[in-house]
Amino acid sequence: VCEWQTPEELKQCLDLDLREGGEPPQQILKRCKDVIKYSVKTGHPRFFNQLYAGMDHYSLVARFITEAINPSVYTFEVSPTFVMIEEVVLKKMIECVGWEEGGDGIFSPGGSVSNMYAVNLARYKNCPNIKDEGLSGMPRLVMFTSEECHYSIRKAAAFLGIGTKNVYVVPADERGKMIPEELEKQVQRAVKESKRNRNRVDCPRKRCAKSK
Numbered sequence: 001v002c003e004w005q006t007p008e009e010l011k012q013c014l015d016l017d018l019r020e021g022g023e024p025p026q027q028i029l030k031r032c033k034d035v036i037k038y039s040v041k042t043g044h045p046r047f048f049n050q051l052y053a054g055m056d057h058y059s060l061v062a063r064f065i066t067e068a069i070n071p072s073v074y075t076f077e078v079s080p081t082f083v084m085i086e087e088v089v090l091k092k093m094i095e096c097v098g099w100e101e102g103g104d105g106i107f108s109p110g111g112s113v114s115n116m117y118a119v120n121l122a123r124y125k126n127c128p129n130i131k132d133e134g135l136s137g138m139p140r141l142v143m144f145t146s147e148e149c150h151y152s153i154r155k156a157a158a159f160l161g162i163g164t165k166n167v168y169v170v171p172a173d174e175r176g177k178m179i180p181e182e183l184e185k186q187v188q189r190a191v192k193e194s195k196r197n198r199n200r201v202d203c204p205r206k207r208c209a210k211s212k
Contacts, residue, residue: 001041001044001047002038002039002040005038013034013038014034014035015031015034073086086107090104090105093105111150111152112150112155112156115150116152116155116156116159116160119143119153119156119157119160119162120156135162140194141162142162142166142167143162143167144167144168144170144183144187144190145168145169146169146172146176146177147169147170148172153167154167168186168187168189168190169186170182170183170186
């Protein structure tokens with residue numbers, strides 16, 4: 001799975017110097033072999049991690065194609081085939097979710113960014129003027145999330161200007177489900193705190209859940 005080395009040992013095994021000139025192909029090939037040798041083989045059958053899966057060789061070939069073509073999938077003109085592929089994949093995902101009237105989607109690099117997109121959409125849906133007026137023109141915004149939530153929920157609150165102190169954590173039951181009665185308590189708490197601080201009170205809009 002991995003020929004493990006400490007950071008100091010790894011510095012001795014790898015040539016990490018940034019040089020002004022180039023190197024011959026044989027030396028570059030050696031560099032590639034060293035990188036592979038000392039890297040974690042995430043496709044190995046003995047590698048176990050919650051964020052990885054075994055290697056799918058067909059997907060690997062597809063990755064070779066995308067890296068070679070280097071498409072930017074933002075207009076049909078520069079990436080016609082990949083735009084069509086994305087549309088088909090998103091349509092299928094929408095069907096799997098059960099949105100019979102259709103919907104839309106976007107590809108993201110991971111869960112943290114996906115959650116940030118979700119919080120941003122919820123904020124914009126309930127405060128559409130925020131695009132022009134910014135947070136200073138809005139009432140106090142708060143979020144409610146389960147104690148089982150992903151750490152990126154607080155990160156999203158920080159990045160989007162809502163503030164981590166405006167994230168209210170709701171207790172969950174033994175199955176990890178948010179307890180409705182506890183959610184109501186946190187809603188009332190948020191309203192009272194807004195009045196105490198003489199802030200404009202906005203009905204809390206964002207509720208974050210997590211599936212198990």
